[in-house]
Amino acid sequence: MGADTGGVVVTGGARGIGLAIARNLASSGHGVVIADLDEAAGQAAASDIKSEGGRAVFCRVDVADRAMVAAAVATCQEAFGHIHAIVNNAGFNKPQNFLETTEDNWNRIMKVNGLGVLIGIQEAAKAMIAAGHGGSIVNTASIAGRSGDGQWAPYCASKAAVISLTQAAARALAPHGITVNAFAPGVVETDLWTQLDLDLIALGAASRPGEAMENFSRNIPLGRTSRPEDIVGTVAFLISPASAYMTGQCLMIDGGMVMQ
Numbered sequence: 633m634g635a636d637t638g639g640v641v642v643t644g645g646a647r648g649i650g651l652a653i654a655r656n657l658a659s660s661g662h663g664v665v666i667a668d669l670d671e672a673a674g675q676a677a678a679s680d681i682k683s684e685g686g687r688a689v690f691c692r693v694d695v696a697d698r699a700m701v702a703a704a705v706a707t708c709q710e711a712f713g714h715i716h717a718i719v720n721n722a723g724f725n726k727p728q729n730f731l732e733t734t735e736d737n738w739n740r741i742m743k744v745n746g747l748g749v750l751i752g753i754q755e756a757a758k759a760m761i762a763a764g765h766g767g768s769i770v771n772t773a774s775i776a777g778r779s780g781d782g783q784w785a786p787y788c789a790s791k792a793a794v795i796s797l798t799q800a801a802a803r804a805l806a807p808h809g810i811t812v813n814a815f816a817p818g819v820v821e822t823d824l825w826t827q828l829d830l831d832l833i834a835l836g837a838a839s840r841p842g843e844a845m846e847n848f849s850r851n852i853p854l855g856r857t858s859r860p861e862d863i864v865g866t867v868a869f870l871i872s873p874a875s876a877y878m879t880g881q882c883l884m885i886d887g888g889m890v891m892q
């Protein structure tokens with residue numbers, strides 16, 4: 633620990649996949665900005681990382697609010713010298729049956745999962761370009777962006793948007809030495825599934841907690857659901873020199889659920 637490898641902004645870093653990513657990057661010497669809506673969980677995440685010997689600050693951010701995202705990027709530069717990378721990871725789902733899916737559901741999900749990623753890419757890239765160095769941008773997609781699901785159409789569309797934004801930004805930012813890649817988790821055991829379970833029970837699509845996850849997980853080739861720790865190595869790779877010649881890609885981390 634302690635090597636000066638610059639800072640990384642991790643949105644949605646207060647818990648789940650984002651927290652595991654932040655913790656892992658901090659353990660390899662990066663300073664991390666935990667950028668999250670949830671102040672209590674975000675502050676706790678930053679202090680846990682510091683107590684493990686890492687460097688971390690919390691910044692309260694709604695990823696759909698450009699000024700807040702820009703402030704998190706500025707905090708990263710002030711606290712850690714420069715912004716090496718951003719991980720645009722914040723996202724959520726709210727299932728509705730396809731024919732009853734509302735404009736409000738679409739707008740709320742697309743605003744965070746789609747627009748939030750566009751803003752995160754733009755604000756990090758502007759800072760990297762202004763500072764005259766390159767950088768890495770990593771976006772959290774999903775298997776949902778590669779295959780539809782009748783009960784979360786806006787979520788699927790938002791994650792397909794993440795893959796498209798990754799490709800568009802990769803082309804736009806390549807001349808500046810900035811790579812843009814994504815990863816697509818399958819079924820990861822986080823609070824997102826706790827909420828999804830409750831929502832699917834309310835829709836009548838599941839009868840008890842855990843059932844939805846079991847149904848989704850039945851045919852995973854590698855035989856198990858994943859944990860946030862299954863994700864972190866790929867993200868470390870995507871912000872390291874080892875992936876310097878990769879851009880515009882989406883790596884599946886799903887135990888083999890989607891093969892293409």
Ligand SMILES: NC(=O)c1ccc[n+]([C@@H]2O[C@H](COP(=O)([O-])OP(=O)(O)OC[C@H]3O[C@@H](n4cnc5c(N)ncnc54)[C@H](O)[C@@H]3O)[C@@H](O)[C@H]2O)c1
Pocket residue numbers: 643644645646647648649650667668669670673693694695696721722723724725744748772773774775816817818819820821822823824825
């Ligand atoms: N858990 C899975 O099975 C799974 C699978 C595929 C993709 N994903 C994606 O991975 C990412 C992380 O998911 P997770 O499972 O860790 O979820 P989680 O619910 O455990 O954590 C999400 C975090 O994002 C934060 N957040 C939500 N909206 C925000 C906003 N507008 N601005 C800033 N922060 C916000 C929350 O406060 C929370 O701390 C999401 O983009 C999700 O869609 C998750």
